Amino acid sequence: MLAKKEISSVELTQTFLDRIAKYNPTINAYIALDSDKTLAQASAADSRIANGTAEPLTGIPFAQKDIFCAKGWQTTCGSKMLANFVAPYDAHVITQFDNAGAVNLGKTNMDEFAMGSSNETSYFGGVKNPWDFDRVPGGSSGGSAAAVAARLCAAATGTDTGGSIRQPASLCGFTGLKPTYGLVSRYGMIAFASSLDQAGPMAKSAEDCALMMNVMTGFDERDSTSLNRPKEDYARGLSKVTGEQPLKSLRIGLPKEYFADGLDANVAKVVQEAIAEYRKLGAETVDISLPNSQLSIPVYYVLAPAEASSNLSRYDGVRYGHRAAEYDDLMDMYMKSRAEGFGAEVKRRILIGTYVLSAGYYDAYYLKAQQIRRLIAQDFTEAFKQCDVIMGPTAPSTAFKAGEKADDPVAMYLQDVYTIATNLAGLPGMSIPAGFSNGLPVGLQLMGNYFDEARMLDVAHAYQQVTDWHLAMPEGI
Amino acid sequence: MALNITDIKRIAHLARLEISEQEANQTLTKLTGILGLIEQMQAVDTTRITPMSHSQDVVQRLREDVVTAANQREIFQVNAPILGNGSIEKAVDNGLYLVPKVIE
Numbered sequence: 001m002l003a004k005k006e007i008s009s010v011e012l013t014q015t016f017l018d019r020i021a022k023y024n025p026t027i028n029a030y031i032a033l034d035s036d037k038t039l040a041q042a043s044a045a046d047s048r049i050a051n052g053t054a055e056p057l058t059g060i061p062f063a064q065k066d067i068f069c070a071k072g073w074q075t076t077c078g079s080k081m082l083a084n085f086v087a088p089y090d091a092h093v094i095t096q097f098d099n100a101g102a103v104n105l106g107k108t109n110m111d112e113f114a115m116g117s118s119n120e121t122s123y124f125g126g127v128k129n130p131w132d133f134d135r136v137p138g139g140s141s142g143g144s145a146a147a148v149a150a151r152l153c154a155a156a157t158g159t160d161t162g163g164s165i166r167q168p169a170s171l172c173g174f175t176g177l178k179p180t181y182g183l184v185s186r187y188g189m190i191a192f193a194s195s196l197d198q199a200g201p202m203a204k205s206a207e208d209c210a211l212m213m214n215v216m217t218g219f220d221e222r223d224s225t226s227l228n229r230p231k232e233d234y235a236r237g238l239s240k241v242t243g244e245q246p247l248k249s250l251r252i253g254l255p256k257e258y259f260a261d262g263l264d265a266n267v268a269k270v271v272q273e274a275i276a277e278y279r280k281l282g283a284e285t286v287d288i289s290l291p292n293s294q295l296s297i298p299v300y301y302v303l304a305p306a307e308a309s310s311n312l313s314r315y316d317g318v319r320y321g322h323r324a325a326e327y328d329d330l331m332d333m334y335m336k337s338r339a340e341g342f343g344a345e346v347k348r349r350i351l352i353g354t355y356v357l358s359a360g361y362y363d364a365y366y367l368k369a370q371q372i373r374r375l376i377a378q379d380f381t382e383a384f385k386q387c388d389v390i391m392g393p394t395a396p397s398t399a400f401k402a403g404e405k406a407d408d409p410v411a412m413y414l415q416d417v418y419t420i421a422t423n424l425a426g427l428p429g430m431s432i433p434a435g436f437s438n439g440l441p442v443g444l445q446l447m448g449n450y451f452d453e454a455r456m457l458d459v460a461h462a463y464q465q466v467t468d469w470h471l472a473m474p475e476g477i
Numbered sequence: 478m479a480l481n482i483t484d485i486k487r488i489a490h491l492a493r494l495e496i497s498e499q500e501a502n503q504t505l506t507k508l509t510g511i512l513g514l515i516e517q518m519q520a521v522d523t524t525r526i527t528p529m530s531h532s533q534d535v536v537q538r539l540r541e542d543v544v545t546a547a548n549q550r551e552i553f554q555v556n557a558p559i560l561g562n563g564s565i566e567k568a569v570d571n572g573l574y575l576v577p578k579v580i581e
Contacts, residue, residue, distance in 0.1 A: 088552045181532055195530055224538060225531065298515045309492060316493070319574050323558035330577045335495035337558075347494055351485070351504065352511055354492040368518050370528030375521070377529060410510050426532025450532065 009049065009059030012154075013042035013103050016061045020105065020152050023477055027128045029146040031066050032074040032107040041103045048101050056211050058101030063153035065144050066107035067114060068199075069188040070094045077190045078110040078122040078140075081321045081341035091188025092220045093157060093199050100215045105153050109143030112343045113312065114161055114192040116140050117415040120406050121345040128402075129172060130474040131440055135399040138168030138415075144202050145172040150477050155203035155212060159189060161196045162300055163394075163419025166431040169202060170394035170443025173433045175460065175470060176202045177209045180450050181426035182227035185220030193307035194225070196300075196423045205470050206432065206460035210235035213453060234454050241462035245282030250459065252278060252285045253387030257293035258418055264397040266437035271393045274434035274444045274463070278391070281462050286387045290379040295372050296420040297413060302356050302369035303424070308346075309353025315341060348409065377425040380447075389459055390447040393418055394431040398440035418445060428453050432460045433469040441472075480509055 017035050024030050038061070045059035069075050069087035071094075076082045090098070097104065111121040119127040119142025127142040129135040130150035137145045141158030145168030148156050158165040160178035169176030177200045184199045191197060201212035213234040220226045241247065254275065259268060275285060317323035317337030324336035342350070356365035383390060396417055405412045422429035427447055434444035444463075448456040464470050485505050489496040496504065550572055560568040560575060568575040 085556055088549065088556065182535075221538070221540070225535075227533065227535070292521075295518060295521065298517045301511060302515055302518070313493075317558055318568075318576055319553070319558075320556040321558065323561055323568065325559075325561045327561065327577065330579050331493075332495075333577055334493040335490075338493055339495040342494070348504065348507060348511075350492050350494065351488050351508060355484075355488050355508075356515075358488065358491060364519075365515065367528055368521075368523060370530060371523035371526040372518055372521055374526055374529035375523070377532060409507055410514055413511075413514070 009042040009045040009103060010039060012059065013038060013061045013105070016105055016153060023150060023152060026133070027130060027146050027150055027152070028125050029108055029127055029143040029150065029152055030063070030106045031076055031078070031109050031124050031143065034073065034106065037072070038103060038105055045101045045103060055100050057097070057215055059103065060154045061103040061105045062097060063105050063108045063144055063147040063156035064094065064097075065110055065141050065156065065158050067110060067159050067190045068094050068157065069190070070104065070107065073107060075107065075190070076124070077114070078112040078124060079341065079343065079346070080123040081315050083123065083322070085320055089188060092185035092222065093189065093216055096215050096218065102215070108141070108147055108156060111140035111142065112346050113190070113308070114140040114159060114164060114197070115308070115345050115349055117163070117167055117412055118400070118402070118405065119143065120402065121343055123343060126402055129399045130477060131173065132399065134401050135440070136171070136402050138171035138395070138399065140164040141168050141202065145169065145174070148172065148174045148202050148204070149474060151473065155201060155208050157199060157216070158202045159197055159199045160423065160429075161193050161198075162304060162423050163416040165200050165202055166419050166429055166443070166445060167395050167415060169431040170445075171399040171441060173441030173443075173469070173472060174202060175205055175209055175430065175432050176200065177213070177430045177453065177456075178422065178428060179213065179217065179453055180428045182225055183217045183229075183451075185218070185223040185226045187220050187222040191311040193304040194311060195307060196304060198423075205464055206457045207235065207238055210238060210457045213457075229451070232454065234457055237454055237458040238461045241458045242465060246462050247278065247459065248282035250283040250389065251387040252283050253288040253383050253390040254285055255288050255290045255293065255383070255390060255392055257290055258392035262396050262414070262417065263393055264437070267393055267395070267397060267442050270435040270437055270442040271444055275391060277463060277467060281466065288383045288386055288390070290383060290421065292372065292376045292379050293421060296376060296424060297417060299369045299372045299376065299424060300416070300420045301352070301413060302365050303373065305349040305353035306357050306366050307353070309350045309357065312342075312346070312350055317341070345409070373424050376421055380421070380425050380427060384449045389456060392445050394443035394445040395419075398437050398442060422447050426450070428456060430456055430460055432463065433472065435469055480505060480512065
């Protein structure tokens with residue numbers, strides 16, 4: 001539409017800003033907005049479109065998860081600790097969107113320091129699921145999720161450490177992708193668990209995600225874990241998955257552990273129907289096993305808090321972030337600043353992390369977890385000898401009611417049971433809308449081998465050509 | 478691995494988190510639950526398994542030992558915290574950050 005000059009970026013951006021003004025007070029998807037900055041970018045984009053230097057994302061308005069430092073923007077990570085922090089530099093992801101001529105609509109709400117599965121731990125309040133305002137959008141990328149589902153942006157960025165892109169995508173009915181670890185630079189992305197964090201696209205369709213992947217990926221020397229690989233076009237195969245049986249010869253692995261206890265029966269039904277659709281597209285299914293699946297949760301809840309306790313030790317009230325208003329000595333300043341600046345879930349995880357790394361416990365917990373991590377990764381390597389893509393549910397249930405799991409950390413942690421293993425193994429994972437259960441969205445999860453995002457996007461796109469779940473929109477907004 | 482209140486207080490101190498008696502008790506309950514979850518790991522035989530921290534076989538990249546970052550102190554100090562203890566000034570002075578005296 002933009003290329004054909006049917007509408008300008010300024011007009012398109014203004015349309016979204018108007019919708020945000022109307023619905024954000026209720027939905028609470030955005031933490032920071034700055035229409036002057038946003039419209040200035042839209043105007044610049046229109047110039048590029050006019051003089052022929054536009055790229056695919058030029059002029060398109062995106063929501064940015066408030067975990068990315070964006071120069072001159074309040075960047076809070078959903079926390080009181082950084083409530084007044086104005087980022088003095090851009091994250092690599094933000095720079096890439098800027099260079100592509102995209103427009104930044106604002107910073108989205110999220111679970112505090114990305115720790116959560118419902119957006120309920122945010123210092124800035126919860127976010128309403130656009131499909132049912134009494135329910136959560138999922139987390140930690142809850143704000144981005146609600147913004148995509150409620151059409152308060154064209155698409156959004158999220159980050160995924162244990163499922164924080166995929167689970168909200170499932171609960172809010174859109175397409176989300178977590179790339180292979182190392183493909184998207186973490187420079188300027190506020191760190192939670194450095195060996196697990198990865199940024200990715202959250203959008204209406206696989207096609208949109210592919211275009212975003214083309215912008216978001218790429219080597220960045222400022223991230224020591226960034227991988228230097230030849231540039232690829234993630235959309236290159238999309239046009240080929242049409243016609244009769246486009247997925248003939250694709251082998252889809254179905255892990256028995258992902259269809260066992262704990263999975264809501266209606267969600268299982270929707271997922272099975274989606275898989276049946278894939279058979280119609282020509283794919284064959286193979287029963288596989290990921291025997292160490294059960295251990296994903298304990299391993300994650302050792303490793304992630306451990307890495308978080310280390311990463312969050314930088315918040316000491318000295319140079320930035322919250323400092324206590326009253327304190328005696330330096331130790332007191334640290335202890336009060338941190339106790340006041342962090343919310344309950346973040347403190348819990350810092351404490352677990354500190355414990356498992358402390359003298360006498362490191363071997364029994366952290367080291368043990370890293371060993372089991374290798375076993376979990378090996379399960380996938382074995383499985384990918386028998387299949388090309390693995391499928392299963394993304395989340396064990398549909399969106400739950402706000403407050404339902406807030407008092408029980410373990411119940412909340414179990415929301416991530418199907419997504420965590422891919423983070424531990426560093427593999428790419430996607431969630432695509434597959435239908436509804438009692439009016440609430442259900443996501444189908446795709447897991448691929450390392451660097452197989454293009455094929456996964458093709459496989460998702462093929463399904464989106466013959467179904468329209470991904471086009472469904474909540475009513476009334 | 479059963480925790481008690483003393484453990485919680487010790488860990489909180491290591492993590493530089495002030496914690497009240499009531500919070501410590503609440504945390505003890507929640508943390509005990511989480512540790513119960515983690516105990517499942519002990520049943521697995523991991524003899525001779527190499528720990529995994531990165532999925533790809535990569536090594537730390539090195540670079541030339543030259544200065545590449547510019548001094549941006551002025552810009553960074555915009556985010557300096559408020560001094561506190563009665564003062565509403567920013568905790569900076571002459572380019573330095575102000576903290577309570579450490580050395581007596």
